[in-house]
Amino acid sequence: MSRALDDLDPRFKPVACELVARASEHLLPVLITFTSRTAAEQAVAVATGASRVAHSKHQDGLAIDICPYDIYQLHGPDKLKWDTHDPSWARLGSLGEALGLRWGGRWHDPLDPGHFEWLLDGEHYKDIPITSAAFAVHGLSV
Ligand SMILES: [Zn+2]
Numbered sequence: 001m002s003r004a005l006d007d008l009d010p011r012f013k014p015v016a017c018e019l020v021a022r023a024s025e026h027l028l029p030v031l032i033t034f035t036s037r038t039a040a041e042q043a044v045a046v047a048t049g050a051s052r053v054a055h056s057k058h059q060d061g062l063a064i065d066i067c068p069y070d071i072y073q074l075h076g077p078d079k080l081k082w083d084t085h086d087p088s089w090a091r092l093g094s095l096g097e098a099l100g101l102r103w104g105g106r107w108h109d110p111l112d113p114g115h116f117e118w119l120l121d122g123e124h125y126k127d128i129p130i131t132s133a134a135f136a137v138h139g140l141s142v
Pocket of ligand 1: 058063116
């Protein structure tokens with residue numbers, strides 16, 4: 001498992017850097033918990049309940065997991081212990097969606113508010129709100 005921005009896909013890396021910078025700009029410092037995972041690491045994430053998908057965008061360098069620093073200090077790296085109702089997550093979600101990213105805070109099973117992923121051109125999901133910049137950034141049709 002990596003926390004390195006350099007392990008991200010070159011299309012996504014500048015946007016991930018901007019997300020982290022925008023969070024800091026909004027006085028919401030974050031910790032990068034994961035950037036990339038191997039297939040074996042993804043299998044472990046599924047086994048422990050941290051993920052539900054066999055293939056994650058983290059394996060392609062197209063996703064980043066971040067956590068508000070205050071929450072990380074309270075509960076450590078086990079995201080299943082994080083308070084997902086803390087308003088900091090919604091603030092991060094707004095910042096990520098303004099950059100055209102898909103936000104795991106829109107998911108319900110499991111809710112994953114620290115997860116942001118890059119969409120490939122034409123890729124579309126029902127959880128992406130009409131207000132998301134993803135429509136403009138990736139040329140998605142409504
Ligand atoms: Zn993730």
